[in-house]
Amino acid sequence: MKKLIGCIGLIISVCVFSSSGFAVSLDNQLVVEEQQFAAGAFEGPGTCLGCHHEIHTQWSHSMHAYAWQNRWYQDDYRLAHRETAGATDVLCGACHAPIAARTGQLPPHDGSAFDATARQGISCDFCHTVSDVNRLYNMGHVSSPGNLKYGNRGDGSSPYHGVKYSAVHRSAEFCGSCHNVKHPAGGTAIIDTYDDWKSGPYAEQGITCQHCHMTPGPGQGVNPGKSSPMGMERSNVAFHGFVGGSSFAQRKMGNEAQAQMAEEMLRAAAELELEAKRDGESLSLTVHVDNVGAGHKIPTGVTYIRKMWLEVKVEDEQGNTVYHSGSVDAKNHVDPEAVFYRLLFEDGEGNLTGKSWRAVGIGYDRRIPANGRDSETYAIRLPAEQGVYETTVRLMYRSFSQESLDFHDGADAPRIESVEMARSTLRIPQ
Numbered sequence: 001m002k003k004l005i006g007c008i009g010l011i012i013s014v015c016v017f018s019s020s021g022f023a024v025s026l027d028n029q030l031v032v033e034e035q036q037f038a039a040g041a042f043e044g045p046g047t048c049l050g051c052h053h054e055i056h057t058q059w060s061h062s063m064h065a066y067a068w069q070n071r072w073y074q075d076d077y078r079l080a081h082r083e084t085a086g087a088t089d090v091l092c093g094a095c096h097a098p099i100a101a102r103t104g105q106l107p108p109h110d111g112s113a114f115d116a117t118a119r120q121g122i123s124c125d126f127c128h129t130v131s132d133v134n135r136l137y138n139m140g141h142v143s144s145p146g147n148l149k150y151g152n153r154g155d156g157s158s159p160y161h162g163v164k165y166s167a168v169h170r171s172a173e174f175c176g177s178c179h180n181v182k183h184p185a186g187g188t189a190i191i192d193t194y195d196d197w198k199s200g201p202y203a204e205q206g207i208t209c210q211h212c213h214m215t216p217g218p219g220q221g222v223n224p225g226k227s228s229p230m231g232m233e234r235s236n237v238a239f240h241g242f243v244g245g246s247s248f249a250q251r252k253m254g255n256e257a258q259a260q261m262a263e264e265m266l267r268a269a270a271e272l273e274l275e276a277k278r279d280g281e282s283l284s285l286t287v288h289v290d291n292v293g294a295g296h297k298i299p300t301g302v303t304y305i306r307k308m309w310l311e312v313k314v315e316d317e318q319g320n321t322v323y324h325s326g327s328v329d330a331k332n333h334v335d336p337e338a339v340f341y342r343l344l345f346e347d348g349e350g351n352l353t354g355k356s357w358r359a360v361g362i363g364y365d366r367r368i369p370a371n372g373r374d375s376e377t378y379a380i381r382l383p384a385e386q387g388v389y390e391t392t393v394r395l396m397y398r399s400f401s402q403e404s405l406d407f408h409d410g411a412d413a414p415r416i417e418s419v420e421m422a423r424s425t426l427r428i429p430q
């Protein structure tokens with residue numbers, strides 16, 4: 001990894017930007033793709049299908065396969081394109097359509113020049129022709145497309161291609177080069193999953209992204225079998241579903257099994273603990289949220305698009321609600337007064353924004369670190385009757401806000417589902 005440090009300045013030399021942000025010539029690209037190959041230099045995933053059928057099926061249901069065509073990505077990408085006069089096209093495309101960006105098929109921004117391989121997002125041959133990583137943010141992968149496929153083994157043989165052991169593929173740096181996004185004009189950390197993992201307890205123990213995201217699911221650490229029917233029997237074959245929290249998108253695209261895996265992943269991340277002190281009509285309720293399962297903060301990634309919050313409900317013995325925070329209204333909007341775990345940026349005018357391209361700094365950041373805890377105390381006024389009360393607290397997650405879906409789709413907007421990550425109840429005696 002020594003090479004990494006020497007190359008960190010690279011982006012400066014290839015970026016056209018000014019510290020004053022987007023006030024400058026917006027017709028310039030914020031990032032220019034550093035490596036260029038001929039169209040067709042990368043093989044399509046269909047070429048790998050015949051011999052790596054299971055891996056292909058897993059990958060084809062992963063968010064990596066949808067990284068470009070995903071319509072919720074496209075909404076945000078097109079908005080960025082319009083608001084920056086195209087300055088963000090190659091920046092976004094470098095990660096969401098890396099083959100297109102590296103083979104001169106992007107721009108134009110609308111994908112009209114993409115071939116079938118480029119459209120399939122982050123596919124087999126992009127990842128398996130990576131020979132090195134020279135920058136740990138904004139896509140610093142070094143591509144060496146060709147017949148040699150780089151992977152985590154190197155001891156097998158294939159009648160179709162060469163195999164080469166690559167330590168990079170076993171490392172978090174391989175993922176981190178994309179799962180770490182910095183604003184090219186000011187350095188604001190847009191996505192910090194890798195940096196956050198690196199400074200946390202899991203990196204110290206050598207537990208990488210692959211250990212949790214390239215296994216079949218929480219608690220299923222191994223996946224014995226063959227990576228190809230022609231290959232060797234292995235005690236663990238890398239699982240390619242790359243499951244995260246995207247149950248909504250997966251369900252909308254018809255991938256029910258992958259949607260359920262995402263919900264399982266979300267439920268593995270957190271636990272709740274409640275403490276209450278009652279003094280007549282006043283109830284002091286403390287909610288502790290523990291990050292017990294994620295190797296990074298929860299939430300992580302594009303948390304400025306996602307929403308995680310606490311729902312707190314107190315009911316009397318007849319089931320009447322006497323207190324409710326974090327409820328969802330008839331329009332499917334979350335109570336704006338709820339406790340939210342996410343990140344929002346500050347724009348040039350000092351306003352909070354979820355538009356990453358406008359970020360000049362961080363405006364709001366409340367997340368729960370790996371193995372860490374967040375605590376919130378609610379001061380609740382109970383009715384005068386001296387009854388027994390039942391408290392229910394839920395930690396909730398949404399991949400998008402209903403407001404942003406409404407913005408893009410108007411009256412036709414789908415209703416975003418809320419996933420319960422954790423729940424705890426407490427009876428409050430007299």
Ligand code: HEC
Nearest residue numbers: 043048051124149151152153154156158160163230231232
């Ligand atoms: C004709 C069959 C065949 C085709 C087509 C094929 N592979 Fe393979 N591949 C194999 C076999 C066999 C192995 C060895 C499996 C083992 O080591 O157990 C292998 C191994 C691999 C490995 C593991 C490398 C290592 O040792 O770490 C990678 C990565 C890989 N293939 C990627 C690809 C990609 C990407 C494609 C499509 C562009 C592809 N393969 C197409 C048969 C094939």
Ligand code: HEC
Nearest residue numbers: 048052055056059122123124127152169170210227237238
């Ligand atoms: C986002 C990058 C990425 C994509 C896309 C991807 N892979 Fe992989 N693949 C990896 C990494 C990383 C490993 C090593 C994982 C580890 O060390 O646990 C791997 C491992 C493998 C292996 C070796 C499995 C084993 O454990 O023996 C094969 C074979 C393979 N990939 C083939 C493919 C094929 C075929 C596709 C497309 C259908 C594909 N990969 C898509 C990143 C990727």
Ligand code: HEC
Nearest residue numbers: 063066067070073095096175178209213242243244245246
């Ligand atoms: C070429 C850049 C790139 C590389 C390399 C990469 N990713 Fe990703 N990853 C993405 C992008 C972009 C998305 C989002 C796609 C979308 O939702 O449109 C994503 C999505 C994901 C998700 C799904 C999150 C969700 O919301 O469900 C997981 C999990 C994930 N990646 C894990 C990994 C791991 C683990 C590795 C390393 C083995 C890795 N990625 C390597 C770019 C990359």
Ligand code: HEC
Nearest residue numbers: 175179197208209212244245265269293294295298299301
């Ligand atoms: C100890 C296990 C563990 C490790 C290590 C780990 N993750 Fe995760 N990750 C999780 C769990 C559990 C979730 C689900 C909770 C969530 O979505 O916040 C998750 C969620 C995610 C998501 C989806 C976030 C969202 O809601 O959109 C991405 C992307 C991701 N991880 C990437 C990574 C990357 C990249 C690494 C390595 C730098 C990594 N993870 C390391 C367990 C892990």
Ligand code: HEC
Nearest residue numbers: 073076077080088091092095138139178179181300301302
């Ligand atoms: C350095 C790589 C990188 C760059 C550059 C990048 N992204 Fe992403 N993007 C990611 C990763 C990694 C994820 C997955 C994180 C997660 O699931 O929370 C992602 C996820 C997203 C999502 C969520 C998609 C979904 O299915 O939920 C949107 C929207 C998005 N990016 C928009 C953009 C836009 C717009 C740009 C350009 C201004 C951009 N991205 C630039 C890596 C990148």
